[in-house]
Amino acid sequence: MNEPKPIDRSVTPEAGPTAPRSKIGVLLVNLGTPDGTDFGSMWRYLREFLSDPRVIELPRIIWYPILYGLVLTTRPSRSGANYAKIWNREKNESPLRTITRAQGEKLADVLAGEPEVVVDWAMRYGSPSIRSVAERLAAQGCERILALPLYPQYSATTTATANDKLFAALATMRHAPAVRTVPPYYAExxxxxxxxxxxxxxxxxxxxxxxxxxxxxxxxxxxxxxxxxxxxxxxxxxxxxxxxxxxxxxxxxxxxxxxxxxxxxxxxxxxxxxxxxxxxxxxxxxxxxxxxxxxxxxxxxxxxxxxxxxxxxxxxxxxxxxxPCLNDSPDGMRVIEALVRRELSGWI
Missing domain, CATH: 3.40.50.1400 (Rossmann fold)
Incomplete structure (x- = not known):
C-alpha cells in the first residue's frame, strides 16, 4: 500500500483580504408618531396604523370601506387637534419621537465601551421606519441586530407588529443580519x-x-x-x-x-x-x-x-x-440597559 504523503506545512494559502469586524445593531422600537398635526400627516399615519391586520382583525372587504369612507375622513382632524395640545414645538415633533430619540442616545452613551455595538431607534408606524433603520444598521456593517420593542406587556397588536415589520425588512435584504428580539418585560x-x-x-x-x-x-x-x-x-x-x-x-x-x-x-x-x-x-x-x-x-x-x-x-x-412614564429618566434607562445587556449575552 502507498503511504499518504505528509502535509507540507511550510506552504501556506495565499493571504486574502481580511473581512472587517462585524458590528451588532441594537434597535429600539416604539409604536409610532405622525410627522405633523396637519390633516395630511395624520391621514398618512392613521392609514398605516389602522391598515395593520394585527391591529384591526376585520376582513379588508369589511374594514376598508369603513376606514377610507368614514375613519380617514373624520379622525385625522380630531387626532391632529389632540396632538397639537402636546406637540413639541421647539423640535416640531411629537413627544414620543423626542423621548425615543433620547432613549437611543442615552443607551448609546452607556454602551460606548462596546465599540462593536451600534444603537439606533425606529417607529413601527411613521418615521423613522423600521425598514429604513434596519437597512442603515446593515449598511454600517451590523451582521446581528437585537431589537427591543418598547412594550413591557406583549400583545399581537404591538410587540408582534414591530417584529413583523422587522422580519419583512429582512426578507428584502440579500445579506440579512441575524436577529434577536427582546421578550416582554412586564414582570422583570x-x-x-x-x-x-x-x-x-x-x-x-x-x-x-x-x-x-x-x-x-x-x-x-x-x-x-x-x-x-x-x-x-x-x-x-x-x-x-x-x-x-x-x-x-x-x-x-x-x-x-x-x-x-x-x-x-x-x-x-x-x-x-x-x-x-x-x-x-x-x-x-x-x-x-x-x-x-x-x-x-x-x-x-x-x-x-x-x-x-x-x-x-x-x-x-x-x-x-x-x-409620568419612565421615559429617558435614570430609572427608565436602567431598565432598557439591563434588558439589552442581558440579551446581548454571547454576542459581546
Whole structure:
C-alpha cells in the first residue's frame, strides 16, 4: 500500500483580504408618531396604523370601506387637534419621537465601551421606519441586530407588529443580519422597581394623598384577548407585582384600560368610566400611572393628563395627578440597559 504523503506545512494559502469586524445593531422600537398635526400627516399615519391586520382583525372587504369612507375622513382632524395640545414645538415633533430619540442616545452613551455595538431607534408606524433603520444598521456593517420593542406587556397588536415589520425588512435584504428580539418585560424586577420608584417619587411631590391610584394600560378588543392574546394577564401581573413592591392593597392600586376605538367591547374596566365613577362615589383625590407605556405620548399626555382629569373634575373630583412614564429618566434607562445587556449575552 502507498503511504499518504505528509502535509507540507511550510506552504501556506495565499493571504486574502481580511473581512472587517462585524458590528451588532441594537434597535429600539416604539409604536409610532405622525410627522405633523396637519390633516395630511395624520391621514398618512392613521392609514398605516389602522391598515395593520394585527391591529384591526376585520376582513379588508369589511374594514376598508369603513376606514377610507368614514375613519380617514373624520379622525385625522380630531387626532391632529389632540396632538397639537402636546406637540413639541421647539423640535416640531411629537413627544414620543423626542423621548425615543433620547432613549437611543442615552443607551448609546452607556454602551460606548462596546465599540462593536451600534444603537439606533425606529417607529413601527411613521418615521423613522423600521425598514429604513434596519437597512442603515446593515449598511454600517451590523451582521446581528437585537431589537427591543418598547412594550413591557406583549400583545399581537404591538410587540408582534414591530417584529413583523422587522422580519419583512429582512426578507428584502440579500445579506440579512441575524436577529434577536427582546421578550416582554412586564414582570422583570428592574422594571417593577423602576415603576415603584417613579410612583413614590412623584407622589412625594404632591400636596395631596391620592385615595386611589389607577394603573391604566392601553386596551385591546376583548375578542383578541379571548382568542389567546396574553396582554391582559401581563398587565394584571405587572399591577400585582407593583402592589406587592409598594405594599398597597387591590383597592389602592386598580388596573384599568384606556384608548378604546370602535363599537366592539374592549378590555374592562375602562379608565374613563372608572375615573368618572370614582368621583361620583365621593373619591376626591386620584392619580394615574401608565405602566404599559415606555414613553409619554398622546395616550398619556392628552388622554390621561388632560381628558381624564377633566372627566374626574366634572364628575365632582378635586385632586388629579398624572404620573409620568419612565421615559429617558435614570430609572427608565436602567431598565432598557439591563434588558439589552442581558440579551446581548454571547454576542459581546
Amino acid at each position: 424586577p428592574v422594571y417593577i422597581e423602576a415603576l415603584a420608584r417613579s410612583i413614590e417619587s412623584h407622589l412625594a411631590t404632591l400636596d395631596f394623598q391620592p385615595e386611589v391610584v389607577l394603573a391604566s394600560y392601553h386596551g385591546i378588543p376583548k375578542p383578541y384577548s379571548d382568542k389567546g392574546d396574553p396582554y391582559r394577564q401581563h398587565c394584571e401581573e405587572t399591577t400585582r407585582l407593583l402592589r406587592r413592591r409598594l405594599g398597597w392593597s387591590a383597592e389602592r392600586l386598580v388596573t384599568t384600560f384606556q384608548s378604546r376605538f370602535g363599537a366592539q367591547e374592549w378590555l374592562q374596566p375602562y379608565t374613563d368610566k372608572t375615573v368618572e365613577k370614582l368621583a361620583r362615589d365621593g373619591v376626591r383625590s386620584i392619580a394615574v400611572v401608565n405602566p404599559g407605556f415606555s414613553a409619554d405620548c398622546i395616550e398619556t399626555l392628552e388622554e390621561i393628563a388632560v381628558e381624564a382629569r377633566e372627566i374626574f373634575r366634572h364628575a365632582g373630583g378635586r385632586n388629579f395627578a398624572h404620573i
